[in-house]
Amino acid sequence: MNKLSLVALLWLVALSAFAQQGDEGKRLNAFFAQEWERGLQESPEAASAEGDRRFNDRWTDMSPEAIQAREAADRAALEQLHGFDRNKLSSADQLNYDTYEWQLQRAIERQKFREHLQPISHQGGPQTLDGIVEVLPFADERDYRDWLKRLDAVPARLEQVQALGRQGMAEGLMPPKVLMQRVPAQIAAQVVDDPAKSPFYKPFLKFPDSVPANVRQTLQAEAGRLIMEKVVPAYRQFGAFFNDEYLPRARASIAAADLPDGKAYYDFQAGYYTTTDLTAEQIHAIGLKEVARIRTAMEKVKDEAGFKGSMAEFFTFLRSDPRFFEKTPEALLQRYRAVSKLIDPELVKVFGTIPRLPYGVRPIPDNIAPDTTTAYYQGGASDGTRAGYYYVNLYKPEVRPTWEMMALSLHEAVPGHHFQFARGLELPDAPMFRKTAYFVAYSEGWGLYAEQLGYDMGLYSDPYDRMGQLAYEMWRAVRLVVDTGMHAKGWTRERAIEYFSENSPKTRQDVVNEIDRYIDWPGQALAYKIGQLKISELRERASQALGPKFDLRAFNDAVLETGSVPLEVLERHIVAWIAGRAGLDPPSPNPSPSSGG
Structure with a gap:
C-alpha cells in the first residue's frame, strides 16, 4: 500500500x-x-416555571x-x-x-x-400553592382560565397531601415540631371571608389589555366563587387535619439522624448537595477552620471602621444602629434597586460575556415573607419570555441592615445566580436539562464566589460593606458547623442559634430563620461554602499556573461556560482550560465510572 x-x-x-x-x-x-x-x-409547576404553558391548568399528581x-x-x-x-x-x-x-x-x-x-414544610407546601402566580404570565384570557382550573383542583391536591401525611405519621417519618408550629398561621392566611383577600385572587386584581372588560368581570366572579366554595373550605379542613392530627404527632427532635435510616439519609444529603464524598466530620472541621479565618478578617475591618469595643459589641452595633436600617418597606425596596444599579456597570471588569436575559428586583410576597430568607432568585423562563427576578424580603425593615445589601445582591442577582442561570440557558447545542441544571455546590458556590468579586469590581470601598461581605461569608462557614452539628453531632437548636449569633452580626430573626431552614433541609446549606472553596481554589491554581497570562475575565467566563455541573466535572474543565491557555496539551480525562456501553 x-x-x-x-x-x-x-x-x-x-x-x-x-x-x-x-x-x-x-x-x-x-x-x-x-x-x-x-x-x-x-411536574406542571416546573413546566410553568420554564415558561411552558401546556400544563398551567393542573398540579403535580401526588x-x-x-x-x-x-x-x-x-x-x-x-x-x-x-x-x-x-x-x-x-x-x-x-x-x-x-x-x-x-x-x-x-x-x-x-x-x-x-x-x-413528609409533604409539609414551613417554607413550602400546600399552604403556599398560590406562590406559583409569581412565574405565570397572565397575558391573555387562557392564562386566567388555566388558573381557575388550578383553583378548582386545590381540594384534591390538599387531600393527596393529607393522605401522604397520614402515611408518614404511621411510619414515623415526621418533621420537627419546632418547624411545624409555624404552619398553622400560614394555613390560616388562606381562610378568608372576602375572596379578594385570598392570595389566590391576586391575578384578578389587574388584567392586560388583551382581556375585554366584560370577560374580566366573568373571570373575577368565577374566581370569587371557586375561592369561597372550593379553596377556603379545603384549607379550613386541611387546617383542622394539621392542627388536630399532624402537629401533635410531629417529632420533638431536630436531627435528620433521628429519622428512620436517618444517618444514611444525612450522609446521602451531604454528598448529594456538595457533589463530593466528604464526611460530616470533615465538613465540620472545614467549617471550624473557615470560621476562625473569617473571624480574624472581621477584627481587622472592625478596627478600620474605628470601633473601639469588642467583636460582640460591634455585632450589636451593626444589628441595632438606626443608620443601618430603612424605615419603610418601600424605602428598603428602593435601596435594593439602587444597589443593583451600582453593580451593573462594573460587571465588564470581571466578565467578557454578559448574558442577554435581563433581571429585575421584586419584593417577596407578604404571606411568606415572615418565614422565609432575606432574599432569593427566581430564574427566567427557558424560552426567554420571562426575565429573572431577585426577590427581597421587606418584612420588618428594622431587621434588614443595609450593610448586607451589596454582598446579598452580588450573590442573588448579578453576577451571582442571574449570571449562572442566564448563561446556562445560552449553552450552545446543550440539551434542556443541562441548560436548566442546578447542582447546589456549583450554583450556590458560584453565588458565594460572586460576592467576593465585589472586591475586583471596586464595590467594597466602605468598611461596613466589607463587613457585610465577611458576614455573609461567615454565614456560609457557620453553616458547615451548625448543619453537621445538629444533624450528625447531637447539637440542639439553641446551641446552633447561639453559635451562629456569636460569630455573625446577622439579626436574631435572620439567625432563627436560617437555623430552622437547616433543620428543615438537611445538608443543602453545606454546598455553598464547599462550592466556593473549590472555585476559589481553581482560580488560585489558574493564577499560579498562568502568571501574566491569567485573565480574570476569561477565568470567570470559563467557569460559567460549563453550566451547572458537579464540582469534579468543573475541576476537569478548568484544568483543561489552564492547559489550553498555557499552550500545553490538555490532560487526559478521567475514565467514566459509568457502566454504559
Whole structure:
C-alpha cells in the first residue's frame, strides 16, 4: 500500500468513527428530549416555571400511584441511558451523559428515604400553592382560565397531601415540631371571608389589555366563587387535619439522624448537595477552620471602621444602629434597586460575556415573607419570555441592615445566580436539562464566589460593606458547623442559634430563620461554602499556573461556560482550560465510572 492509499484509509476510518459518534449523539439527544418532556408532564409547576404553558391548568399528581410511576420511570431511564455506547459519543455528549447519569443515580438512591411522606414544610407546601402566580404570565384570557382550573383542583391536591401525611405519621417519618408550629398561621392566611383577600385572587386584581372588560368581570366572579366554595373550605379542613392530627404527632427532635435510616439519609444529603464524598466530620472541621479565618478578617475591618469595643459589641452595633436600617418597606425596596444599579456597570471588569436575559428586583410576597430568607432568585423562563427576578424580603425593615445589601445582591442577582442561570440557558447545542441544571455546590458556590468579586469590581470601598461581605461569608462557614452539628453531632437548636449569633452580626430573626431552614433541609446549606472553596481554589491554581497570562475575565467566563455541573466535572474543565491557555496539551480525562456501553 502506497503512502497516499494509507492516508485515504486513515481518513475513511476517521470519517466512519465520526459518523458513528454523530449517530450515537443524535440518539442520545433524542433520549434527553424525551426525558425533558417527561419531566414537564410529571411536574406542571416546573413546566410553568420554564415558561411552558401546556400544563398551567393542573398540579403535580401526588397520589401513591403517580409517585411510584415517576420512581419507576427514573429507574427505566437509567437503564435506557446505559444502553448507549459512551465511547462513541463526542466529548460534549459524554459530559451530558455523565451529568444525567449522576442525576438519575441519585434520584434513584433517594427513593428509599421516601421524602414524599413528609409533604409539609414551613417554607413550602400546600399552604403556599398560590406562590406559583409569581412565574405565570397572565397575558391573555387562557392564562386566567388555566388558573381557575388550578383553583378548582386545590381540594384534591390538599387531600393527596393529607393522605401522604397520614402515611408518614404511621411510619414515623415526621418533621420537627419546632418547624411545624409555624404552619398553622400560614394555613390560616388562606381562610378568608372576602375572596379578594385570598392570595389566590391576586391575578384578578389587574388584567392586560388583551382581556375585554366584560370577560374580566366573568373571570373575577368565577374566581370569587371557586375561592369561597372550593379553596377556603379545603384549607379550613386541611387546617383542622394539621392542627388536630399532624402537629401533635410531629417529632420533638431536630436531627435528620433521628429519622428512620436517618444517618444514611444525612450522609446521602451531604454528598448529594456538595457533589463530593466528604464526611460530616470533615465538613465540620472545614467549617471550624473557615470560621476562625473569617473571624480574624472581621477584627481587622472592625478596627478600620474605628470601633473601639469588642467583636460582640460591634455585632450589636451593626444589628441595632438606626443608620443601618430603612424605615419603610418601600424605602428598603428602593435601596435594593439602587444597589443593583451600582453593580451593573462594573460587571465588564470581571466578565467578557454578559448574558442577554435581563433581571429585575421584586419584593417577596407578604404571606411568606415572615418565614422565609432575606432574599432569593427566581430564574427566567427557558424560552426567554420571562426575565429573572431577585426577590427581597421587606418584612420588618428594622431587621434588614443595609450593610448586607451589596454582598446579598452580588450573590442573588448579578453576577451571582442571574449570571449562572442566564448563561446556562445560552449553552450552545446543550440539551434542556443541562441548560436548566442546578447542582447546589456549583450554583450556590458560584453565588458565594460572586460576592467576593465585589472586591475586583471596586464595590467594597466602605468598611461596613466589607463587613457585610465577611458576614455573609461567615454565614456560609457557620453553616458547615451548625448543619453537621445538629444533624450528625447531637447539637440542639439553641446551641446552633447561639453559635451562629456569636460569630455573625446577622439579626436574631435572620439567625432563627436560617437555623430552622437547616433543620428543615438537611445538608443543602453545606454546598455553598464547599462550592466556593473549590472555585476559589481553581482560580488560585489558574493564577499560579498562568502568571501574566491569567485573565480574570476569561477565568470567570470559563467557569460559567460549563453550566451547572458537579464540582469534579468543573475541576476537569478548568484544568483543561489552564492547559489550553498555557499552550500545553490538555490532560487526559478521567475514565467514566459509568457502566454504559
